Amino acid sequence: MWNFLVSGLLVGATVVLYDGSPGHPDTAAQWRIAERTGTTLFGTSAAYVMACRKAGVHPGRDLDLSTVRCVATTGSPLPPDGFRWIHDEVAADMWIASVSGGTDVCSCFAGAVPTLPVYVGELQAPCLGTDLQAWDPHGKPLTDEVGELVVTNPMPSMPVRFWNDPDGSRYLESYFEMFPGVWRHGDWITLTSRGTVVIHGRSDSTLNRQGVRMGSADIYEAVERLPEIRESLVIGVEQPDGGYWMPLFVHLAAGAALDDALLEKIKRTIREQLSPRHVPDEVIEVPGIPHTLTGKRIEVPVKRLLQGTPLEKAVNPGSVDNAALLAFYERLGRER
Known part of the structure; x- marks a missing residue:
């Protein structure tokens, strides 16, 4: 995002960069x-x-935001409730620009187009210079179905090698192992028949229950509507005996307790709003949810910890906002 921000100078824009906690002194600070x-x-x-x-x-009610013409979001999928909140609480005619890309390509795969309509929960279109497709495991393009995010032709900003990777093996393993010659980014997406894009989360952390796949973002959207839940993290863990364990970790709001009533409320919400198959095997209260330094929930490293991978091999603690939280998941994985 730093590169994206600085590029604004090329068109003569004035850039404002805020460095610090987005919640200080309160949530409306930004x-x-x-x-x-x-x-x-x-x-x-x-x-x-x-x-x-x-x-x-209530920023639109309490502040003068008349100059703001566009609210752009990235870092993780913006849920439909996020689109509605911006529409209702910032401005009804606001251009909501949800974008998705990668640090590695220093660019966006899909994002905002000023001449197209905005649909709730959807990115407006693939970006210029991006041959974006959704593929099934056999390399067949999909429309209106969930598939792997792939880029089938080179992008202008696509890297061609890694540092300290002289034979290119790490580079090829990272992006071209599943589909030789085609960039697989590791996101689970839907390309709709009207040309929009829906991001469902990381494909390597997709929840697969009895052959039915679901993105973790769908679980978060449903569960975090509950006022008792501050934040959540859901992980699907393949077990050595061939089983599948799907815990839901919840960081509770102040004053809330994970009693039988809340437990049933969480399970009922997922069962009725999403899928009976994706009701978690366990709901576990945690002191906090770990994130990357850019605010993304850490799913894959936590999955590795729950599978027994030592902390030093599962994640770089320096890339986590609160590395102390990882000890809980490492201990749980060791005990299991």
Whole structure:
């Protein structure tokens, strides 16, 4: 996002960069910066938008955001409730620009187009220069079905090698192992028949229950509507005996307790709004959910920890916002 931000200077834009906690001194802090600076394009994370929704922030009512014409989000999929919150609480005519890309390509795969309509929960279109497709495991293109995000022709900003990888083996293993010659990014997406894109989360952390796949983002959207849940993390763990364990970790709101009533409420929400097959095997209260330094929930490293991988091999602690939280998951994996 730093490169994306700085590129604004090429068109003569004034760039405002906030460095610090987005929740200090309260959750509305970033919106006050937008008011004070007369921001026109407000870039933030999906996590911040959902935190504002959870905290009951009303930026459109309480602040003068008349200069803001676009709210752009990235870092993780913006759930439909996030689209609705921006529409209802910032401005009804706001251009909501949800984008998805990667640090490795220094670019976006899909994102915002000013001449196209915005549909709730969907990115408007693949970006320029990106031959974006969704493929099934056999390399067949899919429409209106969930598949692997692939780029079938080179992008202008696609890397051609890694540092300290002289024979290219790490590079090829990272992106070209599943489909030789075709970039597989590791995201689970749907390309719709109207040309929009839905991001479901990381494909290597997709929940697969009895052959029915679901993105973790769908679970988060449903569960975190409950006022008792501050944040959640769901992991699907393949077991050595061929079984499949799917725990849901919950970070509770202040004053909430994971009693039988809340436990049943969580399971009923998932059963009725999503799928009976994706009701978790266990709901476990945790002191917090670990994230990358850019605010993404850490799913794959936690999955590795739950499978017994030592902490030093599962994740780089320096890339985590609160590395101390990882000890809980490592201990749980060791005990299991």
